[in-house]
Amino acid sequence: MFNIEKIREDFPILKREVHGKPLVYFDNGATSQTPQVVIDAIVDYYSNYNANIHRGVHTLSQEATDKYEEARIKVQKHFNAKNSYEIILTAGTTHSINIVASGYASILKEGDEVLVSALEHHSNIVPWQMLCEKVGAVLKVIPMDNDGALKMDAFHELLNSNTKLVFCNHVSNALGTINPIKEIIDAAHKVGAKVLIDGAQACPHIKPDVQELDVDYYVASAHKMCGPTGVGLLYGKEELLNELPPYQGGGEMIETVTFEKTTYAGLPHKFEAGTPNICGGIAFGVAIDYMNSIGFDAIAKQENELLEYGTQELEKIEGLKIYGTSHKTSVISFNIEGVHPYDVGTILDKLGIAVRTGHHCAQPIMDFFCIPGTIRASFAFYNTKEEIDQLVGAVKKAQMMLV
Numbered sequence: 001m002f003n004i005e006k007i008r009e010d011f012p013i014l015k016r017e018v019h020g021k022p023l024v025y026f027d028n029g030a031t032s033q034t035p036q037v038v039i040d041a042i043v044d045y046y047s048n049y050n051a052n053i054h055r056g057v058h059t060l061s062q063e064a065t066d067k068y069e070e071a072r073i074k075v076q077k078h079f080n081a082k083n084s085y086e087i088i089l090t091a092g093t094t095h096s097i098n099i100v101a102s103g104y105a106s107i108l109k110e111g112d113e114v115l116v117s118a119l120e121h122h123s124n125i126v127p128w129q130m131l132c133e134k135v136g137a138v139l140k141v142i143p144m145d146n147d148g149a150l151k152m153d154a155f156h157e158l159l160n161s162n163t164k165l166v167f168c169n170h171v172s173n174a175l176g177t178i179n180p181i182k183e184i185i186d187a188a189h190k191v192g193a194k195v196l197i198d199g200a201q202a203c204p205h206i207k208p209d210v211q212e213l214d215v216d217y218y219v220a221s222a223h224k225m226c227g228p229t230g231v232g233l234l235y236g237k238e239e240l241l242n243e244l245p246p247y248q249g250g251g252e253m254i255e256t257v258t259f260e261k262t263t264y265a266g267l268p269h270k271f272e273a274g275t276p277n278i279c280g281g282i283a284f285g286v287a288i289d290y291m292n293s294i295g296f297d298a299i300a301k302q303e304n305e306l307l308e309y310g311t312q313e314l315e316k317i318e319g320l321k322i323y324g325t326s327h328k329t330s331v332i333s334f335n336i337e338g339v340h341p342y343d344v345g346t347i348l349d350k351l352g353i354a355v356r357t358g359h360h361c362a363q364p365i366m367d368f369f370c371i372p373g374t375i376r377a378s379f380a381f382y383n384t385k386e387e388i389d390q391l392v393g394a395v396k397k398a399q400m401m402l403v
């Protein structure tokens, strides 16, 4: 049973006020809020068993190691990876992408082609640009249409025997578009290309199955799925991670070290140099348990209702335009005619409503629509229709003040 009052009780921050108004938090696409169980796990770690992992024989170190490795298994099960060592715990999506992109510098050759979608977050554009510049590979863009959907015909035409890598987000953070990643993965594999899917914006709403998708690499961040900042995952197929050179040198990622030659540790440690975010990893596992205890079907149902209701109510406002109308998650990216999104965001904040304004780290999408940015309201399962009513009222107020 989905009990919204009870769920809201799990999030202490939802009780606070901003500028004397109850907080309406609609910036879930940037980071989600943290339930008490996750906060408790963080406090428990630092209060009771804070120690470095994998190295110590003492009790605290063993307890911390066990919990950290349990968290890895929770992540493995959640994403349905075949093996726990195919889950690399990283600092987040950006870090994960950079591990793969920098590794490909020694795999790609001049003239190889890399495809990225027009809907990407900067963190999924810049590392590939840097990579292509370094090795002389060619970066090509899968275009999008006016609804914010990828042009799949164009994608199929771009694929050829030189295509070595395809990078695409599962869900666009700027528009919420859900991309047809299974079709992308299958088509890329037919020409022998590997695929990395950026799941940062999908994982708060969807439970991906990496084996069913047959995806080569899948990345996400804990902080968008009720977990802490500074931790995330890189999933990779075993044989691909074995081929990929390590990203950073240091402790933990080695097997033996002499000044003549160092041999690297096996997976996952090869990619986990140095002391990891131990507490963050453990709390990530707790966040995954929390989300599963609510259930992704219930989450999707609540969020779809919010999306439908919010779209219907916002569309009633004259001069308001919504960007991205294709199949999407609970994100409404919009503008009011004649008003800069930043000014609307500032007035909304004064009324206690947190939205994101700007280019959402996706400038190419804003260029496509010829706008400086949008106002983005992104809903989570703990949001309500009453909060949407407050947003709609506040947008009308802002319109009256600014137009």
Ligand SMILES: *Cc1c(COP(=O)(O)O)cnc(C)c1O
Pocket (backbone or CB within 6 Å): 029, 030, 091, 092, 093, 094, 095, 121, 123, 124, 169, 171, 172, 173, 198, 199, 200, 201, 221, 223
């Ligand atoms: C948030 C986000 C990122 C970046 O995630 P970090 O946690 O900041 O590394 C990358 N891609 C998408 C689609 C995102 O939404």
